[in-house]
Amino acid sequence: MINLALIGMEKGRQYETIITTKNSDGSKNAAPIGVICAGNDKIINRIFKGSHTLENIMREKDFTVNITHDPELFTISTLENLPQDYFNDDYSIKGVKAYFKCEVTGLTEAVKQSDPIKKKDEAIVIKSQVVDLIINEDIKALNRAFSYVIESLDNLTGFDLVDDVKRQEYLNRFREAYRVVLKVGRKEDILAIREIKKELINKGFDL
Numbered sequence: 001m002i003n004l005a006l007i008g009m010e011k012g013r014q015y016e017t018i019i020t021t022k023n024s025d026g027s028k029n030a031a032p033i034g035v036i037c038a039g040n041d042k043i044i045n046r047i048f049k050g051s052h053t054l055e056n057i058m059r060e061k062d063f064t065v066n067i068t069h070d071p072e073l074f075t076i077s078t079l080e081n082l083p084q085d086y087f088n089d090d091y092s093i094k095g096v097k098a099y100f101k102c103e104v105t106g107l108t109e110a111v112k113q114s115d116p117i118k119k120k121d122e123a124i125v126i127k128s129q130v131v132d133l134i135i136n137e138d139i140k141a142l143n144r145a146f147s148y149v150i151e152s153l154d155n156l157t158g159f160d161l162v163d164d165v166k167r168q169e170y171l172n173r174f175r176e177a178y179r180v181v182l183k184v185g186r187k188e189d190i191l192a193i194r195e196i197k198k199e200l201i202n203k204g205f206d207l
């Protein structure tokens with residue numbers, strides 16, 4: 001039985017992964033993409049139109065999700081593509097500790113006006129069934145909420161030491177951190193960011 005909890009995925013939370021797909025010329029493509037866990041063996045992606053990943057998934061109806069904490073893999077696959085010798089024949093990325101294979105079960109137009117980056121109608125929501133989960137070594141899928149909590153705590157300790165301009169910058173950063181943590185964070189991250197918000201309000205800041 002497939003259970004995404006084995007790689008630390010909780011239902012309703014979003015994780016940062018690298019998705020590999022097959023290009024139309026048969027070569028392999030990799031891109032960092034968020035994965036929302038929708039159950040033990042189900043996931044949801046929201047992918048903006050114009051990416052190779054979306055085009056490939058819509059054509060092939062399957063893809064591979066790589067679980068890694070390697071900053072270099074995230075960076076190369078964002079700025080360009082991973083060279084072909086980074087991939088195994090089964091589309092996983094060489095050396096990743098875990099990966100899983102997905103088959104698409106549904107595609108719908110996404111309308112989410114709260115997103116700061118893109119306007120409505122520019123993304124597709126993809127629902128998929130996980131059909132195989134390979135765990136080579138113990139690893140938890142990456143959730144970026146914890147980094148925001150740490151960053152916010154670091155800023156919090158600096159609030160009394162900086163001038164008004166810097167303080168406004170910290171507040172704006174905190175607002176963004178709060179938004180993201182509520183959206184993607186685990187229960188404990190959400191609890192923590194709410195405590196930080198309370199502390200900032202106690203200090204007299206308007207949030």
Ligand SMILES: Cc1cc2nc3c(=O)[nH]c(=O)nc-3n(C[C@H](O)[C@H](O)[C@H](O)COP(=O)(O)O)c2cc1C
Pocket residue numbers: 016029030031032033034035046047048049050051052053054074077078
């Ligand atoms: C950590 C991270 C997460 C991302 N998540 C998504 C996502 O969920 N959906 C999306 O459309 N793009 C996402 N992106 C942006 C894509 O990775 C980026 O557009 C990439 O260039 C697409 O490459 P491709 O054309 O090879 O598919 C993310 C980028 C990063 C760095």
